[in-house]
Amino acid sequence: MILLNPGPVNVSDRVRQVLLEPDVCHRESECAELIGHIRTKLLQAFVPGAEDDYTAIVLTGSGTAAVEASVLSSVPLAKRILVINNGVYGQRLSAIAGTHRLGVPELKFEWGTCPDPEKVKLALQQHPEVATVAMVHHETTVGLINPVEEIAKIVDDAGRIFVVDAVSGLGGDPLDIAGTHMYVVAGTAGKCIQGFPGVSFALVRKGFMDRALKYPKRSCYLNLANYYEAQEKGSIPFTPAIQLYRAFHEALDELLEEGVAKRIERYGRMAHLLRQRMGGLGINAVLAPERQSNSLTAWYLPEHVPYQALHDALKAKGYVIYAGQGHLESKIFRVANMGALTEHDFEGFVSALEAILPKVIAR
Numbered sequence: 138m139i140l141l142n143p144g145p146v147n148v149s150d151r152v153r154q155v156l157l158e159p160d161v162c163h164r165e166s167e168c169a170e171l172i173g174h175i176r177t178k179l180l181q182a183f184v185p186g187a188e189d190d191y192t193a194i195v196l197t198g199s200g201t202a203a204v205e206a207s208v209l210s211s212v213p214l215a216k217r218i219l220v221i222n223n224g225v226y227g228q229r230l231s232a233i234a235g236t237h238r239l240g241v242p243e244l245k246f247e248w249g250t251c252p253d254p255e256k257v258k259l260a261l262q263q264h265p266e267v268a269t270v271a272m273v274h275h276e277t278t279v280g281l282i283n284p285v286e287e288i289a290k291i292v293d294d295a296g297r298i299f300v301v302d303a304v305s306g307l308g309g310d311p312l313d314i315a316g317t318h319m320y321v322v323a324g325t326a327g328k329c330i331q332g333f334p335g336v337s338f339a340l341v342r343k344g345f346m347d348r349a350l351k352y353p354k355r356s357c358y359l360n361l362a363n364y365y366e367a368q369e370k371g372s373i374p375f376t377p378a379i380q381l382y383r384a385f386h387e388a389l390d391e392l393l394e395e396g397v398a399k400r401i402e403r404y405g406r407m408a409h410l411l412r413q414r415m416g417g418l419g420i421n422a423v424l425a426p427e428r429q430s431n432s433l434t435a436w437y438l439p440e441h442v443p444y445q446a447l448h449d450a451l452k453a454k455g456y457v458i459y460a461g462q463g464h465l466e467s468k469i470f471r472v473a474n475m476g477a478l479t480e481h482d483f484e485g486f487v488s489a490l491e492a493i494l495p496k497v498i499a500r
């Protein structure tokens with residue numbers, strides 16, 4: 138099955154084979170070494186040249202685990218967080234802040250539009266109680282790349298802490314974490330890094346990590362300080378999904394062998410191919426090209442084509458597409474190009490789509 142949803146993704150046979158390695162106890166040196174290697178390789182991949190300025194923390198759990206841990210671990214005592222929300226995952230950041238009663242009213246923008254930096258500046262002036270700002274890098278809702286680097290500068294200049302959900306963007310689109318002094322960036326194994334779901338991580342500026350060790354512990358499990366302290370000692374606070382960690386490590390090796398810039402370029406080429414071929418079928422993209430990510434395209438459903446019929450017919454041919462969310466559920470569909478897929482796979486998908494389209498029109 139070819140997965141054109143934004144994770145879980147198709148992994149390579151090399152990554153899959155690692156799951157068959159012999160069992161191991163997480164309190165043995167092999168596990169400590171494995172986690173140490175993962176942490177080093179994450180820094181090599183995502184903060185090249187600034188490895189000494191950052192630390193990587195590995196968690197068991199899907200991307201949301203890393204996002205929630207990043208938020209909960211980055212708000213000082215008696216301070217608040219401002220969430221910039223322009224999609225489903227911005228909404229989730231707000232839900233996390235709300236659940237833990239940490240937020241001020243969010244800065245909300247229409248889905249598919251970019252947050253206005255001036256409004257962020259203003260909000261920070263109006264809310265001295267805000268110590269932390271959180272937003273999404275690649276808003277998967279419609280495949281929008283947010284101007285996180287520009288906002289990072291505003292947040293940094295205002296002396297606040299910047300937390301980024303880069304769960305669906307890391308490895309697929311450029312993100313200058315070190316150059317823009319991002320404090321905490323959450324990511325996952327199971328999307329553009331091409332590992333399995335179930336392992337996630339945070340990249341944290343070291344100077345900030347030292348400060349955050351003194352922040353209130355708002356969760357026992359989702360607390361970056363706990364993981365950091367244990368992982369620095371070659372330990373781990375809870376039982377990790379070791380087999381998935383091994384596969385993640387292999388996926389990181391694959392990423393570093395390919396090169397992050399080359400991975401990003403490959404995703405860009407595949408997205409371009411899909412966009413050209415699908416545009417040729419008369420299907421319209423939701424976003425203007427300059428806003429689109431390298432790894433996902435949101436498309437308007439052609440007239441009289443119900444999503445479910447399109448999905449089911451494509452699935453029967455071996456391709457899984459993805460529905461829209463919220464108010465866009467019945468209007469759009471999404472095609473991701475994450476994972477160990479080739480040009481041949483995407484050509485096959487477009488040919489299948491072309492053959493299916495006339496058959497799924499509801500008359």
Ligand SMILES: Cc1ncc(COP(=O)(O)O)c(C=O)c1O
Pocket residue numbers: 143144199200201202204226273275276277302303304305325334
């Ligand atoms: C931008 C973004 N953040 C967070 C998540 C949540 O990740 P997970 O479903 O792995 O918890 C996703 C999932 O697609 C995402 O796209």
